[in-house]
Every structure is written in C-alpha cells, then in structure tokens.
Amino acid sequence: MGLHELPLRTEAWVLRLDASDPAQDRDLLLRLLEIGFLPGEPVKVIAKGFPSADPIAVRVGHTTFALRHHEAALVRVSATAPVVGGLA
Template structure:
C-alpha cells in the first residue's frame, strides 16, 4: 500500500472548507449503488477534479454542500462516502 493510499479518505470524512482531489468513485456494490455511482461520475466526480465541502446541514452534517469546479451540489453522506479523495489539493480555482 502506498503512502498516498493510506492518506486517502472518503469525501464524507473531509473537513469542511478543505480542498481535496478526487481519486475515484467506488465500484457499485449492488444495483442501487450503481445508479448513484453513475450519477456521481456524470456530474463530474472523476479523478483529478478538486472538491471541497462548503456547508453541512444540521443535525447530523447532512446534506453536504460540495463544491466541484464552479458548481455546488448537495450530496447525502452515503453518496459522498462513495467518493475517495486526497486532502490538500492546491490546484483549485
């Protein structure tokens, strides 16, 4: 296992307002997840994209307002958990 792999976390674990780089979207475990994974990929959660959580709902920190490029999306925590990121992206706009 590489150092990078050990530092990667799921998007739902990323602290608010910290930039990160998308590494991958998890492979779907079942038919229900397949639609979510496809949706996440279609809206731009692809390797190399920078992302950050800009706001969270109360209580339970859900939904998450996630900035991806120049667009903000609302994701449920279980959706964000499917996205693996590397915290500390420096290449954002």
C-alpha cells in the same frame, strides 16, 4: 478518505468512486460521474446540514451540489494534488 470525512473548506481532489456493491450502486455511481466527480477534479465541502451533517454541500470544479452522507462516502478524495504529466 471519503468525501464525507473531509473537513469543511479543505481543498482535496477526487481519487476514484468506491462502492462496496458496484452492481447495487451502479445508478448512483453513474450519476456522480455525470455531475463531475471524476478523478483529478478539485472538491471542497462548503457546508454540512445541522444537526445531523446531512446533506453535505460540496463544490466540485465550479459547481455546488448537495449530497447525502452515503453518496459522499462513495467519493474517495486526497488532500494531495494529483501529479500531472511527468519528466520526459
């Protein structure tokens, strides 16, 4: 699911960034990576604008950012915690 679809105050984890046109969205994808939207990072939607739900206040790690709806849609998340390591 996209980060823009995540219900308020629901814990999730970043899976990947997913752009329909990576060449066109290159700068935006790079900015999202630079501010911490990396695979495995915990994320939570903490507020949405009114009345259009834009922008979206998102906490990634320990930092809060405001993202536009279309920016949040590029961030694919999972409500299931990532598996770290494995049995040896």
